[in-house]
Amino acid sequence: MSPTLQKGGSRSETRLLSTILLLAICLTLAPVLRLLIEGVTDQGAPSLSRIDTVLAQPATLSALRHSLITAGLGTLVSLVLGSAFAFLVALTDLRAKAALVFCLMIPMMIPPQITALSWTQIMGPSSVLLKTLGIAPPLGAPQPLYSPEGIIFLLGIQHMSIVFLTLRAGLRAIPQDVVEAARISGARGLRTWWQVIMPLTLPSLAAGTAITFVTALGNFGIPAMLGIPAGYVTLPTLVYQKLAGMGTGVLAEVSVLAMLIGAVAVTGILIQRFFQSRQKIHLVGSTSRPLAIPLGAARLPVEALLWAVVFAILVLPMFGLLATSLVPAYGVPLRLDTVTLASWNDVLFRQPVTARAFVNSFSLASGAAVVLMLICLPLAWLMERHPTRLSRLFDSLLDLPYALPGVVLSISMILLLIKLPFTDATLYGTIWIIFLAYLARFFAVMFRPVQASLKQLDPAMAEAAQSVGAGLFQRLRDVILPLSAPAAAAGAILVFLTAFNELTVSALLWSSGTETLGVVIFNLDDSGDTAMASALAMTIVLVVMALMGLIQLVSRRFPKGVVPWQT
Amino acid sequence: MADIEIASLGKLFAGTPALQDITTRFEDGEFIALLGPSGCGKTTLLRLLAGFEMPSSGRLSIGGRDMATATTMVPPEDRNIGFVFQSYALWPHMSVRRNVSYPLEIRKLTKPEIADRTEAALAATGLTAYADRMPSDLSGGQRQRVALARCLVSDPDAVLLDEPLANLDVALRASMQTVFTDFHKRTGATMVYVTHDQAEAMAMADRIAVMDQGRIQQFDTPQTLYERPKNRFVAEFVGRGTVVPVNAVEHRESQLHADVLGTRIAIRSDATTGISHVCLRPENLSISETGDLRAKVARVTYLGGKYLLETVSACGTRLLAETRAKFEVGTQLGLTITTPWAFSED
DSSP, rough: OOOOOEEEESSHHHHHHHHHHHHEEEEHHHHHHHHHHHTTTTTTTOOOOEEEEOOOOOOOHHHHHHHHHHHHHHHHHHHHHHHHHHHHHHOOOSOOHHHHHHHHHHHHOOHHHHHHHHTTSSSSSOHHHHHHHOOOOOOOOTTTTSSSHHHEEEEEEEEHHHHHHHHHHHHHHHHHHHHHHHTTTTTTTHHHHHIIIHHHHHHHHHHHHHHHHHHHHHHHHHHIIHHHHHHOOHHHHHHHHHHHGGGGGGGHHHHHHHHHHHHHHHHHHHHHHHHHHHHHHHSSSOSSSOOOOOOOGGHHHHHHHHHHHIIIIIIHHHHHHHHHHTTTOOOOOOOOTTTOOHHHHHIIIOOOOHHHHHHHHHHHHHHHHHHHHHHHHHHHHHOOOOOOOHHHHHHHHHHHHHSSOOHHHHHHHHHSSSSSSSSSOOOOTSSHHHHHHHHHHHHHHHHHHHHHHHHOOOOOHHHHHHHHHOOOHHIIIIIIIHHHHHHHHHHHHHHHHHHOOOOOHHHHHHHHHHOOOOHHHHHHTTTHHHHHHHHHHHHHHHHHHHHHHHHHHHGGGSTTOSSSSOO | OOEEEEEEEEETTTEEEEEEEEEEOOOTTTTEEEOOTTSSSSHHHOOOHTSSSSSEEEEEEETTEEEHHHHHEEEEGSSSSEETTOOOOOTTTTTTHHHHHHHHHHOOOHHHHHHHHHHHHHHHHTOGGTTTSGGSSOOHHHHHHHHHHHTTTTTTSEEESSSSSTTSEEEEEEHHHHHHHHHHHHOOOOEEEEEEEEHHHHHHHHHEEEEEEEEEEEEHHHHHHHHHEEEEEHHHHHSEEEEEEEEEEEEEEEEEEEEEETEEEEEBOOOOOOOOOEEEOOGEEEOOOOOOOEEEEEEEEOOOEEEEEEEEESSSOOOEEESOOOTTTTOEEEEEEOOOHHHHHH
């Protein structure tokens, strides 16, 4: 060992940090930046004329209005459902809270196009479930979900978990002594609620509402499945229709639309950040014992009601999906003599397109999980050890590709990769554009859990290895990797889970041969193969629930803050 | 084995000096304690020695090799030093044996050599029976011994210890002190030990560097620190005592005399000019009915076998004395001061 003097404190670490940071910035922030440039230039020259033209079109304005209406009212539905559950679960002495929380998380993990598909299977004249029970409306009656109200309702259910999670985290941060102090001062019943609990939870409620609105605004699956048949177009579906109908010729036009969605979304994100930072001020202080208000005699009825709601929004649609997947043709009632596994067999083993989609989605999701793990693990550790101004800036922006609506990211990716610089090559139409889009989109999903676990890691662990002579890569391999492996695994499963049945990004980026599972379900339903779509959707739901269960089983081994639904 | 040479070493954290102009030398094989209140810079100095931090100014060399300046440094992994952490920093995913053998794997030793040296280190720290356990299955003292074994197995030039006993209970601390001193005797390694506990430093160290506000206030043997403090901070931080001002210092017949609390007494000092204060330790004060200094007992603390009397003199100064006899609070006493140590303080 020949000791050599090096410039800088730990040169190898800072050098590696800059390299990985640069790579991560290129992956996540370059597409967003590219979109911004496209919107404010016309053939290379700065110009706002394009924005003017697109905004002047009546289709744009009507889609914008539809988006704001569905996202706004959908958020209201989420707010009512999510906050009711959050208050009851976080503040009272309900039993089986863990099971309840797990079930409430499932709607968020099930992809929106499957939510939409499953709900259409329990309503309308051709519902197999209703026919089987003999209560189906007469043929020719409209499908009630193909309407703005249907979109609002399903958006509300899809995103109630977000309100639930943020509010529950805020409520759990209120120490019991705050309420006890109010009661000892003479405040009783609703007064405590109104004057102590509500003001303390308002920031988290507002933050949850803002981010729910952003998510609802960017939702593609639900307005696509329900709105397109009804001729009710929102901004994401407008982008999809334009791009699918006219190809990349309208790219400049749809970039403006994407920027429009992005602008509304960024406003929402900023509002959410603002309230989140206010919440942090409240969080300072003891969080020793969370609240547990006894419900007394009302406990059993309340529990029954909550589980009934869970049944209605979770189990019932799944029954509808299952029933549809088991009949030979869409519309036939399910009886002992009609039950068949033909659709399952078809979709899982016979259709080449679904086999291809399975392979594509599986490789994309697992590839994204592995690559993101390789990037995020050293990056999170180095950013923790050597915070620089650039790394802090990146830390505050890295959620953007995930928080921004999927169509915005897709358009950004197309702009960035349709013509690679200095060559004539293009990645558009290949699987690589989807892969790179996934890396950008799910970066935060991987990074945040790893970061949370590394923040709790004693820095002496790595220093001890350093003092006995372990170099940078030995430290990463022998100490940092094994110690953050549980969090990295949880992050990887989450990335896999979200990427595996993702639709919004791939809907705009797929081409023949690079279909993903989300795209295939959408297309099967679109072309009327509802039974096969249902069978495929059921398969995906089962995979999702199995993976979620796996995380839940080993969640006790994870550091705090790693599993998103365990705050 | 190596000596450590420190020249004008300084460290700023966000513009605030944590360490200022440290110049000193730790001899080969010495057991050095860095003693001081929290925030005095002792841990910063240790981390600079280890290479976890980079100095803002000055120079540091270990065993005659330059280790760090304000612009360049040898990274910790190339310094061949051992570091024992306050939190032990055992790798929780490795067994005791693997924790200890890891430094040897890094050094690419042969398998049998790794096994031999690991066994030897485990035996030396009395851990052979626990070799296959995981760190989480060990008690605090056992974990500390694993940390020690891990740092001695690679035969480091110097061993740096950062408050290694702070998380242990009192009884275990005493026995671990013996482990450390035995270990030092056997290996002869240069050891630098950070602590805020003066009894610990006194019991183990050859020399103690007392630190405050980023500077070494005094660097001497434990006896010298106690008996001949250089300034007020050292006098008050090390041992029990009260620092009081002196007047009318006079050099007569190779003996110093001065007015202390209104009585004229003989004092000792190595300063010849500017003497301003004396340190009155319990052993400088004897209780006698005829004592020149009148004082009233304000508090009595039993120390086991003897009592510590906190007395207040007529002029309001708090003085500490030790007796074998018990006195009631409020008793009037006479105190006689015998040759206290004097120093100059601005």
